Amino acid sequence: MAWEELGSTVAKSAPALGAALGGPAGAAVGGLIAAAFGVDRNAAAVAEAVANDPEAAVKLREVELRHAEVLAELMTQRYLGELADVQHARTTHRDSQMPAVLTIALFLLVVGLIAALMYQPTPESNSEVIYLVTGQIIGAFATAIAYWLGSSRGSAEKQRALETRQ
Structure with missing residues (x-):
């Protein structure tokens, strides 16, 4: 079992x-959870401990509250990485015809x-x-439009945050 798989269970x-x-620091966060449950620092052991402990929800919430500041910083770093990736893609494809061709x-x-x-x-x-395929194609089209126009006002704010952080 991978840390990402365990993430969906823990997120409940x-x-x-x-x-x-689910992020790049998954193993480190998994270590925090393993310490709280007193098990080895591997995803399988932690998953088993979470599944078999009736107090798992309480313990997980305690770990989350105890390390809230670190988790917030990890999530910020993950988000900034994703935002930088999107911005890099837009910059890279600025002169390329392919995104426009795909959108059309x-x-x-x-x-x-x-x-x-x-x-x-x-x-x-x-x-x-037919309805499934139609939904997938419309979803891909919406993603292509979001690529060109940005997804929302929040995207502009996120971009400003990224630029001021660098």
């Missing part, structure tokens, strides 16, 4: 702790799918697959 009781387990292709695909769904009868046996 201690959200910040679970999120930190996705737009045409979305328009074609919507037209087909409106004007063609959907076979009952394939309807679930």
Whole structure:
């Protein structure tokens, strides 16, 4: 078992702790949890201890509260890394035609799918697959648009935070 897998279980009781387990410092955070449960510092041992301890939720919350400042810093570092990655991708593709071509292709695909769904009868046996594929394509299109326009006002604020931190 990996620390990332354990993160989703831990997040039910201690959200910040679970999120930190999924990041680059997962092993260090896992060590904090292992110490609280008195087990070896490996994901499998911690997962077993969490699953078998009726007081696991309380212990996890205590670890989260005790190390809140460190967890907040880890989450900030993780977030800044992700933000830098997005900004790097935008900078790298500034002069490339490929993102624009993909966005236009996705737009045409979305328009074609919507037209087909409106004007063609959907076979009952394939309807679930068609709706699933349509949802995936529309999701990819939304991601492409967010790439060009930014996802929200929050993105601008995050970018400013990243620039002032450097």
